[in-house]
Structures are given as structure tokens and as C-alpha cells.
Amino acid sequence: MHPAPSVILFTTLSGLGFGLLFFLGLGMPDVTGMVSFVFFAIAYALAVGGLLASTFHLGHPERAMKAFSQWKTSWLSREGCCAVGALLVMGLYAIGTVFLDTQWTLFGVIGAVLSLATVFTTSMIYAQLKTIPRWNMPLTPAMFISFSLAGGALLAGQETMATALLIIAGLVQLGYWSYGDKAFAESGTTMGTATGLGDRGAVRAFEPPHTGSNYLLREFVHVVGRKHSQKLRMIGFGLGFALPILLLLIPFEGLMLKHTMAAIAVLSHLVGIACSRWLFFAEAEHVVGLYYGKR
């Protein structure tokens, strides 16, 4: 799949933003006033920034409102509804903590659930696609949710929980890569089933339908970045999980040093997740490539 920067930016940033909103909604950290405002400003900047970035890849962003209508069948529509719901409910909760010094627990809990639901619906947009075997498995939503919770806990300053969640997310990541590498072969879709000619012998793409490229090849057959995928996996895993866990476990003296290290851990995690998300798209192979003899 073509790794569109807008979609990588969206899923990385908004995943982190909604993860932070989840913890803020549950009162972690238990803050009010100005401190609370800063936390909510960061969460909204990430979540809304990500959502805005996602509209850049639309052919007609001005019609985006129509996308809220088909929640009965479409995960993309459900994602839009959940995101707007989460932002509205958490907005009410934020007004309470920032300006009125009160925590409306009910709004907080509903907002937290909707925030997590947003991340889940995002993941299901990818996990539902049978055409991309690497995405079409339960580990895809597990990965999105575990990343979001780990990043959220890290941003919310929940050190113990962040350490545990980062370890879990790291393990899910390793599992996703391990199973994902086998997914296409296990899906049973080959050039033989794609053409229906597999029973007759070995099928080979002899001539493509045209000499140039097309939308399908540009969108679905991306091979440029794959040759470095093993290196990028190491970088993504190291920055996304290993380094933040290490920084959380090392005891630092002094508040200033501790905050600096926390900031480094967050930035490192963000870069690592962006790297993993880039691989999520670049390594995904769409079955339509089989018609072109490509993956």
C-alpha cells in the first residue's frame, strides 16, 4: 500500500491524542485549572490535528460531513461519529476541570470510552479489509489500541502504567510483524485464484494492460521502501518501545532532569510509532497486485 503521509500522520497523532484523552477522562492525572488546560490542549492538538490531516487525502474534503451518515455499515463513518462524540463529551469534561475546578466523572468516563472507541474504529477500517491479508487479523486492532494506551499513559505521566503498557504494546508489535509476514501466504489467494486459471498450470503475468502506471499500481503496489523494512523495524521498535521503557525505569534525580527525560521518552515514542505506522502501510500487500504479477 502507498504510505500516504497524511494517513500516517493522522493515525499516529490522533492515536496518541485519543490515548491521552482516555486517561484524562479517567482522572489520570488528577489535575484542574491551568495544568489541566495544558494537558487538554496537547490532547486536542494531537487528536484534532490528526483528524484534519486525514482530510488531506480526500478527493472532495468539502463533502466530509456526509461521512457521518453510514455508521450502520461503514467503519470509516463510525470512526467519524466516535471521534466527534469523544471530542464533544471530553470538551464538556474539560470545561469542568479547567474553569470550574470540578470533575464531572460521568462525562469523563463516557469521553474515555468514546476515545478508545475512536481508536478501535480506526483500526477496524484496516482490519476489515480481506483484500490486504496483513491487516485482516485481530492483531491490527490490538496494535492500534495498545499503542494508543501506551502513548496516552506516557503523555499523561503515569509512569508505572506507561511502563507496563509499553511492554504490552511492544509485544503486540512483535506479534503483529511475526503473524503479518505469514498472512498473505495463509490467505490462500494467489495468481491462480485471481485468474481462475491456477488449476491448469503455473500462471505468469505476461503483459500488463498498459505500458504506463495507473491508480491501482500507485495506490496498492508499493515496493520502494520494503527493502529496508528490517532496519526500520529495529528503529521503530527501539525508539517506540525500548528507549521509552529504559528512560522510565532509570531513576533520575531532580524534577528538571526527570521532565526532560520524560519529554525525550514521548518524542522517541512518537517517532518510533510513526516509523511503525509507515511500515504498516508500506509492507501491506493488496491482492489486486497479483493481476499485475506484483505484490
Next chain:
Amino acid sequence: MTELPNATDRKMGLVIDLDTCVGCHACVISCKGWNTENYGAPLSDQDPYGSDPSGTFLNRVHSFEVQPSACGSEPAPAAQLIHFPKSCLHCEDAPCVTVCPTGASYKRVEDGIVLVNESDCIGCGLCAWSCPYGARELDLAAGVMKKCTLCVDRIYNENLPEEDRIPSCVRTCPAGARHFGDLGDPDSDVSKLVAEREGMDLMPEMGTKPVNKYLPPRPKDQMEDQIDILAPLLAPVAEEAGGFLGWLDKALDKLPGNSTEGAN
């Protein structure tokens, strides 16, 4: 709207004969022509006369080579070239319809045709992601998703002569490799053809239940030793002259001077 109908009154679709298709691409061109000049946004081209031309097509013809494996001690039969037109299969369980967030994609109850309402399409591309067959292409000029309409603006068009009320690709095919009809009616010509020739689904494991069927290539006749049926008739009649003429021929060859070569 993006909920699929439980059943459709008819299942209009195409039957494509892989035995007959000669790979001339006439269907590709007539499809592009009709669908650029009629219903919906035109099928645009990008850099059409430049170094990297590309464009939107609703129908494309691939060519595959099938190499049968050797059977026992027999050598492998000769490889076969199969031309393979591919367009929307108007699936009964169309994943492209249910993923659409705006309701722009829909499957018609009356004839099962899968269409895009272009004024509702936001161009997110998710329907193209969900299609295993590559039937949908986002038009870069219009920013909306384009797909085969089964020439919905021809098949019911009373302004056209009756013989033209079939999809443009079917009307154009010079080999008769494309057939159009109701695949939901077991007595229709297309259904009978599918039954007779054991028509098949593409990627049945995807669970899309395509309406369009492909007729597999017929087994080829056994290759004989003599491929050229005219060869026996063209064989030289008198290679070596015998008797007196033979003696004369050799005697003349021995005389000094040039003889005309290549008499046979």
C-alpha cells in the same frame, strides 16, 4: 444506503469467454469512449502525450501465460497465452458498498448494478481498497471514484436502436467474447452458457460472490508432429532426377563453367 439489498430482482452482468478473447483491447477503448462522453465525470488522462501517461479506465485487458506442468514421463504441454479482460464484477456481496462512509456507493435492488453517486463521493478511496479485483479507480481530475456502470445509460436507453442497448464493451467486441444478460435467471442465454462451459468466479475465497462469470479456455487440440498443414503440398516434387536425366545432370555439372544453382 450502503446496506446491501438482501436480494436483487435481477442479476445483470457479463460473461467473459477467455477462450475467445483475442486481446485486441477494443472493449477497453469503447468503454473509455462511452463513459467519457456520457454518464458522470469523464474518465480523465494525466500527461497523455508526455513521458509518464496514465488515466482512468473501467475495463482493462491483462495477458497471462499458463504453463501446464509435465504429466508423468510426458513433457510439459506448450504454454498457453490467455487474454483476460477485467472490469467490475457487480458482486452480490460487494465489500465496496458497505465500506462507503457517505452512502455514495450502492447496489441497485432492481438489477444488482453497483453504482457510485458522484455528487456524494468524498474520494476517500476506501472502496477501491476493499475491492479485490481493482475494479474501482479514483479519477484524479474529478476527485471521485469511477467504476463500471454496466452502461446503465445504454441498456435501458430507448433513444438507442435495440441492438445497441447492451454495454459498450459487449457491443464492440469483434470476437464475441463478451456476453450480457441476467445471471439470476437460470433460463437466460448467459446462464445457460455459464452452465455449459463451467463458468467460474474470480477469487471465490474473498466471499464477494461476483455476478460476472469467466468461461475457462477450452482444452487445446493435441499438437501433431506436422504443424504446417500446407507443408506436404509444398514439398519439392522431383529432388533427384534418375535414369538418363540423372546421368546428364551429373555430366553437365562436371563441365567447366557456371551452372545456375538452386534449381530445386
